[in-house]
Amino acid sequence: MSAPGIILDEPDRLIAWATKQFGLDFFSDARAIGWGTLDDIRAVAIYERWTGTDCSVHLVSDQRPGWLSRRFIAAGFTYPFVVGGLHRMTGLVPASNKRALRLNRHFGFRIEGALRRGANDGGDMIVMGMLREECPFIAKDMLHEQ
Numbered sequence: 581m582s583a584p585g586i587i588l589d590e591p592d593r594l595i596a597w598a599t600k601q602f603g604l605d606f607f608s609d610a611r612a613i614g615w616g617t618l619d620d621i622r623a624v625a626i627y628e629r630w631t632g633t634d635c636s637v638h639l640v641s642d643q644r645p646g647w648l649s650r651r652f653i654a655a656g657f658t659y660p661f662v663v664g665g666l667h668r669m670t671g672l673v674p675a676s677n678k679r680a681l682r683l684n685r686h687f688g689f690r691i692e693g694a695l696r697r698g699a700n701d702g703g704d705m706i707v708m709g710m711l712r713e714e715c716p717f718i719a720k721d722m723l724h725e726q
Contacts, residue, residue: 584622584646586655587614598624598640606638613659615652622647625656633667635660639683653687654717661712671708674699684708688716 587594594612599605607628616622623641637660641647660666671689673680676699685691689708698705 582617584616584620584649586651587616587618587621590614590618593618594621594624595626597621598626598638601642602638602640611659613655615647615649623652625652625659627660627664627669630664630666634670635664635666637669637671650717657715657717661715661718666712668709668711671710672698673706673708674701675704675706676701681706681708688714690714 591610591612594614595606595610597614598612601624606626609630610626610628611630612624612626614621614624621642622644623639626638626640627635628638629636637656639656660669669689670692671684672695673684675681675694685708687710689710691706692709693707695705695707697703
């Protein structure tokens, strides 16, 4: 079996995998990058609702040990901020998902508000955002104003 790496060239396959894992469909403008191999996808970052300055981001994984690597994190932020030229990213996290909230804060996302009773479980949906210049995972010289 080959070593896991960044998967860029199979967006439809990655989106289908993430849809199955996540249990939700994504918008038609969804783009994706993955981690693993085509025969063993471990994690997928989905970017949707592209506005020209912002997109919504979802991180979906199989939760097996080793599903997250520094290379995948860096690629996950490079794609929207450097390749896509966005100024910010937005994530929506159910308030009940403490693990995801903690992970997003660790990545550098900030809580920006709440959508009251917006989560599928009837609880609030926490709005989290990150500005390009706040991103700790990509080199600052890659973040020049575009």
